[in-house]
Amino acid sequence: MGPKTRNILLAIAEIAMPRSDEFYLAVEDKLVDFVEDATYHLTPLLRRLFPLGVYLFEYLAILSSFSFKPFTRLSINRKKLYLDSWVHSRLYFKRELIKGIKGLVLFGYYSQPEVWDHLEYDPASYLEGLRS
Amino acid sequence: MIRKFEDIQSNIREKADVCVIGSGAGGAVVAKELAENGYSVVLLEEGGYYTSKDFNCESFEMIKKLYRDAGTSMIMGKPNIIFSEGRCVGGSTVINAGICWRIPRRALERWHWEAGLWELTPEHLEPYFEKVEEFISVREQPLETIGKDVHLIKRGAERLGYKTSPVKRNQKDCKGSNFCIFGCPLDAKQSTLITYIPRASELGTKIYANCRADKIRISKGRATGVTGYFIDPLTGNSLYQVDVEAKVVIVAGGAIQTPGLLLKNRLQHKSRMVGKNFLCHPNAKAVGIFDEDVYGWKGTVQGWQIHEFIDEGIILSTTFVPPGPLAMSLPYYGEQSLEVMQDYNRMVAAGVLVEDTGTGRIFLGPGRKPIPYYKINQHDTRQLIRGIAILSEIYFAGGARSVLLPFAQLPEIHSREEISKIYDMKIKPNDIEILTMHAMGTCTMGANPRRSVVDQYGESHDYKNLFIADASIFPAPIGVNPQLTIMALATRIADYIHSHSQSYFY
Numbered sequence: 001m002g003p004k005t006r007n008i009l010l011a012i013a014e015i016a017m018p019r020s021d022e023f024y025l026a027v028e029d030k031l032v033d034f035v036e037d038a039t040y041h042l043t044p045l046l047r048r049l050f051p052l053g054v055y056l057f058e059y060l061a062i063l064s065s066f067s068f069k070p071f072t073r074l075s076i077n078r079k080k081l082y083l084d085s086w087v088h089s090r091l092y093f094k095r096e097l098i099k100g101i102k103g104l105v106l107f108g109y110y111s112q113p114e115v116w117d118h119l120e121y122d123p124a125s126y127l128e129g130l131r132s
Numbered sequence: 133m134i135r136k137f138e139d140i141q142s143n144i145r146e147k148a149d150v151c152v153i154g155s156g157a158g159g160a161v162v163a164k165e166l167a168e169n170g171y172s173v174v175l176l177e178e179g180g181y182y183t184s185k186d187f188n189c190e191s192f193e194m195i196k197k198l199y200r201d202a203g204t205s206m207i208m209g210k211p212n213i214i215f216s217e218g219r220c221v222g223g224s225t226v227i228n229a230g231i232c233w234r235i236p237r238r239a240l241e242r243w244h245w246e247a248g249l250w251e252l253t254p255e256h257l258e259p260y261f262e263k264v265e266e267f268i269s270v271r272e273q274p275l276e277t278i279g280k281d282v283h284l285i286k287r288g289a290e291r292l293g294y295k296t297s298p299v300k301r302n303q304k305d306c307k308g309s310n311f312c313i314f315g316c317p318l319d320a321k322q323s324t325l326i327t328y329i330p331r332a333s334e335l336g337t338k339i340y341a342n343c344r345a346d347k348i349r350i351s352k353g354r355a356t357g358v359t360g361y362f363i364d365p366l367t368g369n370s371l372y373q374v375d376v377e378a379k380v381v382i383v384a385g386g387a388i389q390t391p392g393l394l395l396k397n398r399l400q401h402k403s404r405m406v407g408k409n410f411l412c413h414p415n416a417k418a419v420g421i422f423d424e425d426v427y428g429w430k431g432t433v434q435g436w437q438i439h440e441f442i443d444e445g446i447i448l449s450t451t452f453v454p455p456g457p458l459a460m461s462l463p464y465y466g467e468q469s470l471e472v473m474q475d476y477n478r479m480v481a482a483g484v485l486v487e488d489t490g491t492g493r494i495f496l497g498p499g500r501k502p503i504p505y506y507k508i509n510q511h512d513t514r515q516l517i518r519g520i521a522i523l524s525e526i527y528f529a530g531g532a533r534s535v536l537l538p539f540a541q542l543p544e545i546h547s548r549e550e551i552s553k554i555y556d557m558k559i560k561p562n563d564i565e566i567l568t569m570h571a572m573g574t575c576t577m578g579a580n581p582r583r584s585v586v587d588q589y590g591e592s593h594d595y596k597n598l599f600i601a602d603a604s605i606f607p608a609p610i611g612v613n614p615q616l617t618i619m620a621l622a623t624r625i626a627d628y629i630h631s632h633s634q635s636y637f638y
Contacts, residue, residue: 015465015466016465016466016469017465017466018459018465018466018467018469018470018473019466019467019470020467020470020471023470034192038192038202041196041201041202041204042201042202042204043201043205043206043501044498044499044501045497045498045503046201046206080466083465087463088463088540092211092562095540096211096212102460102465103460103461104460106456106459106460106465106469107192107456107457107459107460108192108456109456109459110454110455110456110458110459110460110473111190111191111192111455111456115455116455118474119455119473119474119476119477120476120477121454121476121477123189123311123429123454126309126310126429126430127189127309127311127317127318130307130308130309130318
C-alpha cells in the first residue's frame, strides 16, 4: 500500500476509531497495518479496487460542500461530518465503500487485547476452562 | 496421506480410479465412500490443511486461514451480499455452525415436480441420511451447552407462543465453546476434517491441499482427468503442477467454484444451465440488547431454532460472533461505536434465513474467476423484513431494551411499538445488510438434459464419467441448512458409481 493511501487510512482511523472519555487506545497506526494486511487477503478484484475507493473518498471531499479540500486536509469536525455523510448517504455505493473501509478499521480495533479486556471478553480463559 | 504446499518439491503425476475436487460436505464424503469400496482416490483441495491445534481465539487469523478471500467474498447484486465460504481441508464444514437438517418433504416434492426427481423421496433417502448421521454423530444439542443468549430468545419466542426446538448438530461432547465458525478447537464439531477426511486418508486416498484444480480433461465426451496447481498460501503464486489421470472425475467445489471451473473449461452443457439457478438462502441479523448479563460468547453458536414460520420459508436462529465481526457490521463508529459495544456482554445476536424464490447466476469475470450475481426479489425482501420484525418482537418479549437492525435507514429501535417503523420505512433491498453461507443450485440436477446439468445421480448429462457432488446440484432451494442433504446425496452418488462400476472402471 502506498504512503498516500496509508495517510488517508490513518486519517479515517483517527475519526472512526472508537473512543470514550474513560477509554482511549492510541492504536491508529496498528489499525492501518491491520487494514493493509486485510486487503492482501481480499478477492483480487476488491484488492485492486480498494485503493481506488480510498482515493475516491479522499478527493470527493473537494466536490462536497465541506470546504473544497481533500479529506485529509479537513479539520477534525469537518472530517467527522464528511465521514458521517458517507455512512448515512442515500447513495448505495457510498455506503458500501465506507462500510468496507470503516468496517476493517473497527474489526482491527475490536481485535486488540486491551479492548477485549475493556469489554470483558476473554475467550481464551473460557476455552481453557472448557478443556479442563 | 495429506500433503500440503510445503511438502511438494516437484510436479506430481497421479493415476487413480477417481479424482475428487473439493474436500467439504460433498467431496470428502464421495472420497471416503469410494475408498471404502476399494477404489483408488486422489482428492484435490484448494485450501490449506489446518487442525484443531491451529484453531484459536484470534478471529481474523482464523478467517484468513479458513475462509475464501478472508471472508470478503461478495455476491454482486442489489444489494451486494456477503458470502462466507470455507477454503481449507474440510471446506465449509469446518466453519459452519454444524446444523443438520434432512431436506424437508415439501422441498423434495418441489424437486419431483420441477426436476423430475421422482426417486428422491424421504423414504428412498432415509438409509443415506442414517449412514451420514451415524458417521458424523448428528444429535440434539445438549441443554447444558446452550448459552444464556439462547435461553433469552427461547423465553421471548415462548411468551409469544412460537414453536422452537433445539437444533441437531454434528457434534460429540460439545462443550459450547462458541468457536464453531473459526474451527472447533475441541474437535467436538464433527466436520469432514475430522471424520471423512481421516477415514479416506486411512484407506489410501491421496489428499493434496493448497492445490487448485484448473483443468478438467475431456476426451471423446468422457472425463479423463484433472490438472491442478499448488498455490503458495503466503504469496498466492502457483508453483508445481499436479496431473491426475482418472477414470471418474467428481467436482465438489461448491455452488460458485464448481460452475466456475466448468465454465472456465468451456464445459457449458447443451442445457446452458451451468451457472444459472443460483440460490443463496439470504439472511440478515439483528442484535437485542438486554439489561441483564448474557455473555453470548459462552455457549454453542447456534443451539436453537424457531420453526414457527418454516412453512413460510423463514427460520430464526441465534448466532453469536466476536466483537470485531459484530462491530464491523454495525453502522456506528467513533464514540457511538464504543458506547454500543460496551453492552457486548448484554447482547443477543440472531439471524433470519429466508428460502429464496428468486435466482441469480455465476459468470466468469476478470482472470476467468467465477463471479456470483444475485438480485433479491420483492417477495424475498419482504420476507427478510418480516423475519427481522418477528425477531425484534421476540427480543422485546424476552426482555430486550433495544434492538439493532440491519437496515441502513433504521439502525435501531427501542420498544415493541417501534417495530411498526420497520414496515413504515419502505425499506428497499439496498438498505438491508444481507449475508449468506448457503450457495446452491448452479449445476442443477434433473431428469431432462435440456433443463439440467446432471442426472439424478450427479452425472453430467453431456460428459460421461464427470460427476458433481455438492450443493450446486440442488434444483430448488431447501429452506434449511444444506450440509446434511449434501452429504446424503454425495453418499448416494458414490453408491451409484460403485454399483455401476462396470460402466466406469472396466
